[in-house]
Amino acid sequence: DAGVIQSPRHEVTEMGQEVTLRCKPISGHNSLFWYRQTMMRGLELLIYFNNNVPIDDSGMPEDRFSAKMPNASFSTLKIQPSEPRDSAVYFCASRPQGVGTEAFFGQGTRLTVV
Amino acid sequence: AQSVTQLGSHVSVSEGALVLLRCNYSSSVPPYLFWYVQYPNQGLQLLLKYTSAATLVKGINGFEAEFKKSETSFHLTKPSAHMSDAAEYFCAVTGNQGGKLIFGQGTELSVKP
Numbered sequence: 001d002a003g004v005i006q007s008p009r010h011e012v013t014e015m016g017q018e019v020t021l022r023c024k025p026i027s028g029h030n031s032l033f034w035y036r037q038t039m040m041r042g043l044e045l046l047i048y049f050n051n052n053v054p055i056d057d058s059g060m061p062e063d064r065f066s067a068k069m070p071n072a073s074f075s076t077l078k079i080q081p082s083e084p085r086d087s088a089v090y091f092c093a094s095r096p097q098g099v100g101t102e103a104f105f106g107q108g109t110r111l112t113v114v
Numbered sequence: 115a116q117s118v119t120q121l122g123s124h125v126s127v128s129e130g131a132l133v134l135l136r137c138n139y140s141s142s143v144p145p146y147l148f149w150y151v152q153y154p155n156q157g158l159q160l161l162l163k164y165t166s167a168a169t170l171v172k173g174i175n176g177f178e179a180e181f182k183k184s185e186t187s188f189h190l191t192k193p194s195a196h197m198s199d200a201a202e203y204f205c206a207v208t209g210n211q212g213g214k215l216i217f218g219q220g221t222e223l224s225v226k227p
Contacts, residue, residue, distance in 0.1 A: 004157075033215060042219040043204060056214060091157060095215070100146040100165030100208075103215050105157035 004106035006092050012112045018080040021109045024073055025094030033103060034067055034077050035091040043091075049075065082113045116141045116207045120218035128226045133177075133192040135221045137205030140186065147188045148206040149179055152220075158204060164188060175199070200225045 005024040013019050025032050034046040047057040052069045060067070064083070069075040079086055089110050093103040121136040139145055146165050150158040162173025169181045179190045188205060205218040 035217075043217040045214060045216060048214060093158075093215075100163065102148055102160045102163055105150075105159070107157045 004092055004094050004104055006090075006106035006109050008109060009107060010110045010112075012114065013082055015083055015113055016081045017113075018078065019082045019086075019111060019113075021077040021090050021092075021111070023075045023077070023092030023106060025075070025092070026096075026104055027073065028096060029094035029104070030072070030097045031095040031103070032069060032075050033091075033093040033095070034075070035093065037089045037091060037108070038087075046077070079111075082111075084113045087112050116143075116145065116209045116214065116216050118147075118205045118207050118216060118218040120203075120205050120221050122221055123219060124222045124224070126224040126226060127195045129197055130194050133190070133195045133199065133223065135190040135203050135205075135223065137179075137188045137190065137218060138186050139188060139205070139207045141207060141209050143209040145207050145209060147179075147181065148208075148215075149173065149177070149188075149190050150204045150206060150217075152202045152204065154201075161190070161203075195223075195225045197225050197227065199223060 007022045030051050033048040036044045046059045047067045049069045067077045089108045091108045093105045095103040117140045119138045148163045149161040151161050152158045161177050162171045164171050164181045172178045177192045202220045202222045204220045208215045
């Protein structure tokens with residue numbers, strides 16, 4: 001398996017533009033997580049899905065952020081409109097079903113909003 | 115609810131010295147605990163995990179961690195540091211099947227020659 005695949009790896013956009021980050025989880029995994037990593041706040045859980053259903057989105061910063069998982073092999077994280085403070089590395093991770101299973105991370109998307 | 119606290123955002127050791135990275139957890143249910151490592155510009159990789167089978171867990175690259183319920187700790191150790199161990203290390207906790215996976219703030223490990 002190719003692992004968790006995120007695209008794009010780097011994104012530079014202007015303030016006010018819409019940004020869409022994409023994630024393809026590992027086949028057969030039933031949980032998917034979106035995290036944001038910054039120097040100031042560390043690794044924050046934004047939202048996670050089980051079986052394509054959002055379970056907890058309490059970490060989503062505000063209404064400008066939205067996430068979807070239309071099927072088991074694809075998820076998106078959208079920011080509209082983007083702001084400079086959204087600049088961060090965004091990670092997607094997936095996890096198989098089972099007790100104590102670990103999550104597998106993608107390489108991340110480095111977002112810069114100017 | 116679950117949370118983890120990593121004591122020390124930066125740890126510096128000499129090559130060949132003991133590595134000790136501290137993690138304390140809080141969990142309302144029996145926890146499952148993980149240590150991940152992140153090298154620059156990469157995603158997180160699993161080092162080891164505790165799933166109640168054994169309190170002393172051995173992982174990759176010579177790392178190990180001991181689960182101590184009485185101290186609510188899961189500290190990561192390695193007897194002898196290598197230059198290639200320089201990275202950021204994260205402790206994480208999840209409480210049950212299908213639950214949140216919550217990370218600590220991370221500890222950056224530097225290894226001096």
